[in-house]
Amino acid sequence: MDDRVRAPSAAATALSPTGLAAPPRRRLALSPVNRRRWQNFKANRRGCFSLWIFLALFILTLFAEFLANDKPLLVRLEGKTFVPVMFTYPETAFGGEFETEADYRDPYLRKLIADKGGSIWWPPIRFSYDTHNLNLPTPAPSAPTWLLSEEQCKAAAQKVGGSRCADLEYNWLGTDDQGRDVLARLIYGFRISVLFGLTLTIISSIVGIAAGAVQGYFGGWTDLLFQRFIEIWTSIPELYLLLIISSVLVPGFFVLLGILLLFSWVSLVGLVRAEFLRGRNFEYVQAARALGVSNTTIMFRHLLPNAMVSTLTFLPFIVSSSVTQLTALDFLGFGLPPGSPSLGELLAQGKANIQAPWLGICGFVTLAFMLSLLIFIGEAVRDAFDQRKTFS
Amino acid sequence: MDATATPLLSVRDLSVAFRQGGRQSLAVDRVSFEIRKGETLALVGESGSGKSVTALSIMKLLPYPAASHPSGSIYFKGRELIALPDDAMREIRGNDITIIFQEPMTSLNPLHTIEKQIGEVLLLHGGVTGAAARARIIELLTQVGIPDPERRLASLPHQLSGGQRQRVMIAMALANEPDLLIADEPTTALDVTVQAQILTLLKELQTRLGMAMLFITHDLGIVRKVADTVCVMKQGRIVESGRVAQVFQSPQHPYTRDLIGAEPKPDPAPLQPQAPIVVETDNLRVWFPVKQGLLRRVIGHIKAVDGVSIAVRKGETLGIVGESGSGKTTLGLAILRLISSQGPIVFMGQPLQGLKFKAMRPFRRDMQIVFQDPYGSLSPRMSVSDIIEEGLWVHQPQLSAEEREQRVLAALRDVGLDDPQMRFRYPHEFSGGQRQRIALARALVLEPTFVVMDEPTSALDMLIQSQMVDLLRELQKRRDLTYLFISHDLRVVSALASRLIVMRYGKVVEEGPAADLFRHPQSDYTRALFAAAFNLETAPEGVVRQ
Numbered sequence: 001m002d003d004r005v006r007a008p009s010a011a012a013t014a015l016s017p018t019g020l021a022a023p024p025r026r027r028l029a030l031s032p033v034n035r036r037r038w039q040n041f042k043a044n045r046r047g048c049f050s051l052w053i054f055l056a057l058f059i060l061t062l063f064a065e066f067l068a069n070d071k072p073l074l075v076r077l078e079g080k081t082f083v084p085v086m087f088t089y090p091e092t093a094f095g096g097e098f099e100t101e102a103d104y105r106d107p108y109l110r111k112l113i114a115d116k117g118g119s120i121w122w123p124p125i126r127f128s129y130d131t132h133n134l135n136l137p138t139p140a141p142s143a144p145t146w147l148l149s150e151e152q153c154k155a156a157a158q159k160v161g162g163s164r165c166a167d168l169e170y171n172w173l174g175t176d177d178q179g180r181d182v183l184a185r186l187i188y189g190f191r192i193s194v195l196f197g198l199t200l201t202i203i204s205s206i207v208g209i210a211a212g213a214v215q216g217y218f219g220g221w222t223d224l225l226f227q228r229f230i231e232i233w234t235s236i237p238e239l240y241l242l243l244i245i246s247s248v249l250v251p252g253f254f255v256l257l258g259i260l261l262l263f264s265w266v267s268l269v270g271l272v273r274a275e276f277l278r279g280r281n282f283e284y285v286q287a288a289r290a291l292g293v294s295n296t297t298i299m300f301r302h303l304l305p306n307a308m309v310s311t312l313t314f315l316p317f318i319v320s321s322s323v324t325q326l327t328a329l330d331f332l333g334f335g336l337p338p339g340s341p342s343l344g345e346l347l348a349q350g351k352a353n354i355q356a357p358w359l360g361i362c363g364f365v366t367l368a369f370m371l372s373l374l375i376f377i378g379e380a381v382r383d384a385f386d387q388r389k390t391f392s
Numbered sequence: 393m394d395a396t397a398t399p400l401l402s403v404r405d406l407s408v409a410f411r412q413g414g415r416q417s418l419a420v421d422r423v424s425f426e427i428r429k430g431e432t433l434a435l436v437g438e439s440g441s442g443k444s445v446t447a448l449s450i451m452k453l454l455p456y457p458a459a460s461h462p463s464g465s466i467y468f469k470g471r472e473l474i475a476l477p478d479d480a481m482r483e484i485r486g487n488d489i490t491i492i493f494q495e496p497m498t499s500l501n502p503l504h505t506i507e508k509q510i511g512e513v514l515l516l517h518g519g520v521t522g523a524a525a526r527a528r529i530i531e532l533l534t535q536v537g538i539p540d541p542e543r544r545l546a547s548l549p550h551q552l553s554g555g556q557r558q559r560v561m562i563a564m565a566l567a568n569e570p571d572l573l574i575a576d577e578p579t580t581a582l583d584v585t586v587q588a589q590i591l592t593l594l595k596e597l598q599t600r601l602g603m604a605m606l607f608i609t610h611d612l613g614i615v616r617k618v619a620d621t622v623c624v625m626k627q628g629r630i631v632e633s634g635r636v637a638q639v640f641q642s643p644q645h646p647y648t649r650d651l652i653g654a655e656p657k658p659d660p661a662p663l664q665p666q667a668p669i670v671v672e673t674d675n676l677r678v679w680f681p682v683k684q685g686l687l688r689r690v691i692g693h694i695k696a697v698d699g700v701s702i703a704v705r706k707g708e709t710l711g712i713v714g715e716s717g718s719g720k721t722t723l724g725l726a727i728l729r730l731i732s733s734q735g736p737i738v739f740m741g742q743p744l745q746g747l748k749f750k751a752m753r754p755f756r757r758d759m760q761i762v763f764q765d766p767y768g769s770l771s772p773r774m775s776v777s778d779i780i781e782e783g784l785w786v787h788q789p790q791l792s793a794e795e796r797e798q799r800v801l802a803a804l805r806d807v808g809l810d811d812p813q814m815r816f817r818y819p820h821e822f823s824g825g826q827r828q829r830i831a832l833a834r835a836l837v838l839e840p841t842f843v844v845m846d847e848p849t850s851a852l853d854m855l856i857q858s859q860m861v862d863l864l865r866e867l868q869k870r871r872d873l874t875y876l877f878i879s880h881d882l883r884v885v886s887a888l889a890s891r892l893i894v895m896r897y898g899k900v901v902e903e904g905p906a907a908d909l910f911r912h913p914q915s916d917y918t919r920a921l922f923a924a925a926f927n928l929e930t931a932p933e934g935v936v937r938q
Contacts, residue, residue: 283769287834290728291783292756294749301782305773 037384047380050373057370061191068125068184070105077118085123094118105131107160126169127181129188129341133171135159140179141349141356145170174358176349182359186366188341193370196253197322201315204261208268209304209311215269216276217299223273230266238263246334256335260325267318268311275307309385316378320371327367343367398470399426400604401450401572406464408445408454419445421628422463425621427572432598432605434615434636436651437625438853439824443608446625447574450606451491452481469571487517490565494577496557500549506533506560507545513567532563537593554716555586559593566597573598574606579614583715583880588924591618610853612651616640617928624648654854656861656887660709661868661875663890663905667706669738670842670874671727671759675699676735678719678726678898696722697733698898704891706841709868709875711889711906713882713921719898720878724844727876728759740841757787760835764847766827770819776830777815780804783838803837804830808863825856829863836867844876849884861887882925886910894918 042048066073071084075094082089084104091102095112102109105126113120127133136142137156145153145168153165160167173182215223242259249255279285280303288298329335330344343363350360408420420442427433435443448454450466452473466473468489473481493499500509510529514520520528526545533541536559549557558578565573575594579587595618598605607619615622616636623633624647632645643649677700679693697719704710712720726733729744729752737744739755747755763769770779780800784791791799801812807829819827828848835843845864849857861884867873879885885892885906892906894917902909902918913919923929 283763283765284771286725286730287761287763287769287831288771288782289730290756290759290761291834291838292753292786293782294786301774302771305771 040386041380041384044380044383047376047378047383050376051380054370054373054377057190057373058194061187061194064187064191065128066123068127068129068181068187069123070126070128070131072104072120072122074121075104075113075118077113077116125172125181125184125187127171127184129185130180130339131184132179133169133175133181134179135169136175136179137165137168140175141177141353141359142171142175142179143356144172144174144358146172147174173362174356176346176359177353177356182346182362185341185346186343186362189343189346190366190370192253192336192341193323193326193343194319196257196326197319200257200260200264200322201318203257204264204318205268205311205315207261207265209272209307211265212269212272213276213299213304213307216273217280217295217303219277219280223277230269234263234266236263242329243332243334246329250337251329251335252337256326256329260322264318264322264325268314271310271314272307275310276303279303279306313378313382313385316374316381320374320378323367323371323374399467400429400431400469401427401606402467403446403450404465404467406446406449406466407462408442408449409460409462411458411460418462419628420449423623423625423628423630425623425630425633427604427606429571429604430598430602431621432607432619434607434609434619434622435625436609436612436615436622438610438855441625442628443610443625444576447491447576447606447608450574451485451489452476453485453491483517486513486570487568488570489572489574490568490570491574491576492558492561492565492578494580496554496561496581499561500557502549504548505545506547506549506552509560510564510567513564517568528567529563532567533560535566535597536560536563537589538563553586554582555589558582558586558590562590562593562597566601569601570603572604572606574608576608577610580609580611584882584925585715585920585930587614588928588930591928592930594618612640612654612854613928624651650855654858656858656884658887659865660886660888660906661707661865661890664705664707667708668740669703670706670740671876672701672703672736672738673727674701674736676701676723676726676733676737678722678731678733695898697726699735700893700895700898700900702893704842704874704876706874707868707872708890709877709888711885711892712876712878712895713880713885713892714895714901715921716880718895720880720895721846722898723895724761724846724876724878728761728844730761753786757783757838758840759842759844760838760840761844761846762828762831762835762848764850766824766831766851767819769831770827772819775816775818776804776822779819779830780815780834780837783834787838799837800833803833806836806867807833809833823856824852825860828852828856828860832863832867836871839871840873842874842876844878846878847880850879850881857884864888882922894921 065085069085073085075082075084088101091098091100094102094109096109135156137148137153145165148165150164153168157163157167171181175181215226245259285298285302288302326335327344330342331348335344336342343366346359346363350363353359404424405422406420407422409416409418423446425433437443461474507529511525514525514528530541533544538544538556538559579590609615619636622636622639623630626647632648643652676697678697679695681690682692682694684691700723714720725731727737777800780803781796784796784799800815809829849860852860877888889906892909893900894902896917902915913922
């Protein structure tokens with residue numbers, strides 16, 4: 001062992017040689033190792049801020065329906081309360097004529113409610129990801145409303161009984177080539193990207209850790225055969241196969257998840273396998289064997305926690321690569337079904353409509369921001385788990 | 393040695409602090425000492441007392457800026473080293489002051505040949521290359537006693553034994569004829585026989601080259617053998633210093649007195665010729681196949697344990713001694729059936745060989761093991777109580793939570809860990825000795841009859857070692873335990889073993905009642921082993937490994 005690295009811990013034991021000074025602690029409290037990791041994580045301020053920003057954005061976008069929706073949050077009418085954002089009401093409930101679902105953006109319905117003295121509470125953005133703005137000031141893709149001149153706004157504003165841009169419903173980041181609000185699509189797109197990335201990461205980690213654990217713990221022929229299989233498997237040109245499969249199957253969230261999972265589980269196998277190979281000869285594993293503890297218990301209780309450190313360090317990077325993969329497929333048109341809010345599709349629109357730079361810029365900024373956050377978090381996690389890191 | 397001459401190295405009021413997680417902790421606290429030319433100063437103390445950190449700060453090899461020196465100065469040949477810029481320091485390192493580390497396995501780069509490793513030192517400080525360098529390297533290797541040095545030039549570290557690697561390290565340290573050699577526990581990782589050889593070599597080289605030596609060790613026997621002056625360190629401070637003879641004869645500080653009196657007292661369990669046999673093996677073999685070629689055909693075997701027959705009677709302690717690689721540990725693991733072996737193993741009258749995992753389980757309760765490394769043998773992510781009660785979950789799942797807790801507490805009390813709150817802590821919060829006690833509690837909670845002790849005291853400091861030996865002896869008496877005690881430390885074995893087996897190359901060299909064997913060793917090998925362990929004397933050539 002390198003003496004220079006050991007020196008600080010020797011120093012620590014010198015001062016509290018018995019460790020008796022530590023206060024008694026409850027079982028569920030964060031163990032001191034983890035507490036030091038959390039300190040190390042916080043010491044990387046960039047990573048820490050990134051985590052908070054990411055969490056805030058993620059939780060906000062989880063409630064995207066309450067942020068950007070073409071249905072109001074609440075309608076109060078004649079003493080009754082309607083929650084259109086969560087339940088479906090027919091138009092007749094508000095005194096309309098059709099049994100179909102009420103279209104709250106329809107001026108007719110709004111007038112109906114207003115006439116009866118009812119009130120409507122809208123989310124901050126009155127468009128959902130698939131709402132077409134039927135009152136566009138310019139042909140789609142339309143620029144952000146605050147960039148338009150009064151002259152451009154005039155015709156559309158007159159339709160809603162005004163004369164200036166301020167009277168229009170704002171498309172803060174403009175619309176895409178089908179007249180859908182870019183900001184609403186970004187909010188929903190961020191959510192679906194992150195959810196996809198997280199789900200893919202979690203499932204492929206479970207599969208990868210299980211495979212790596214079995215290989216590393218049992219070694220020998222199991223290991224040999226599994227390793228050869230993985231070598232062959234990873235040499236399959238992934239992208240081409242994805243293109244072929246996604247042109248046969250109808251791509252949806254779960255189909256895409258399955259297809260990407262076929263290849264992404266291998267990324268953790270090597271890491272976990274190495275940890276288990278190393279760990280199975282530790283003396284405490286030997287001691288557990290001498291106690292008669294079964295293989296499964298040894299793997300879960302003694303070896304897995306060791307492998308978790310390197311796995312957790314890797315996770316944020318796997319999330320970001322999953323997000324990138326989904327975006328790439330969407331960009332090529334083999335991803336989520338048409339109409340879904342996706343960052344890749346937005347980028348593709350930006351490429352097709354160079355005259356509308358807000359499409360490409362918005363897609364790029366969102367994606368770059370999200371990936372940067374994930375990478376910064378990943379760096380901080382790596383620092384946190386680094387035993388040797390001493391901050392100065 | 394002229395006492396009035398200016399000292400070669402003078403350390404005054406040196407402190408070292410480490411910053412970890414925003415907290416400063418003092419590892420070395422205002423330490424002062426001097427070394428004159430040709431003199432040897434020994435720094436003694438338990439692990440964590442700041443010996444190594446002191447030595448590394450002379451070389452300025454600490455992880456700066458996490459480490460810092462709040463006070464003190466280091467004068468080497470009249471130059472102040474602490475304020476010296478890195479460039480100037482590099483000139484001194486490896487040229488005027490050199491260092492040998494403890495672990496010969498990791499101190500050499502595994503990918504460089506011996507010639508390249510030593511050549512690098514020559515190149516960096518003298519610019520010597522080519523034939524001149526080669527001649528100097530051969531000269532150095534001859535000096536440190538490596539046989540056939542021309543042929544060894546192209547060897548890689550893994551082709552050398554531990555002792556030879558340490559010799560290469562010494563050759564590297566001597567390459568530029570330093571004025572001061574720092575030896576940081578250079579023999580701790582080596583066998584007793586090799587340790588004696590290395591110490592003799594260092595002493596001899598020192599007188600020949602006239603260099604000063606700073607010798608760091610926890611072993612007082614070594615201090616008595618090699619040092620002129622000694623500084624005893626405890627918790628970062630020097631508590632006592634002086635000439636070796638004077639300190640040993642009239643130690644002033646209570647800690648020094650404890651250290652000197654820390655030799656384990658011999659009081660082994662008596663022989664029990666009438667007692668039933670607990671474990672018996674007959675011609676037990678552990679052969680690892682050596683495979684070669686495309687079809688992995690077995691072309692030979694490494695015979696780790698080669699035909700060993702033992703019989704341990706109830707209440708006795710069977711000591712197994714030998715150099716590293718002699719198959720001691722393998723034998724212990726084979727008896728517990730933790731590795732596969734051939735030949736019958738009989739435990740309490742029942743044959744164990746060939747039993748499946750599940751069928752073995754009931755026996756596991758009665759046969760337990762305590763390992764050497766207290767840092768590696770406890771899972772770092774489990775609390776002490778989880779560690780100890782794991783065996784109970786397997787063997788007595790019917791116990792209620794409360795009964796289990798009582799058993800854990802009782803086991804902890806038995807090994808001398810009285811604070812009941814301790815069971816909620818994690819292994820890293822304990823010192824080495826305490827951890828070894830926890831490992832012992834894990835084995836004892838099942839109330840076994842037979843415990844294999846695989847070098848349970850080797851990784852501990854002297855003081856803790858003798859406490860551990862006392863504890864083991866007391867537990868044996870109280871619970872009528874049977875021990876298989878594996879160790880290369882003959883002082884500990886002599887304190888515990890009632891019978892003794894000396895192993896070499898997987899075979900039994902000599903066996904018999906311990907008392908007789910220690911008094912009248914029969915074979916040359918045993919004699920050499922005893923001489924090296926008790927008197928730090930080297931054996932004549934050919935008897936032990938080099």
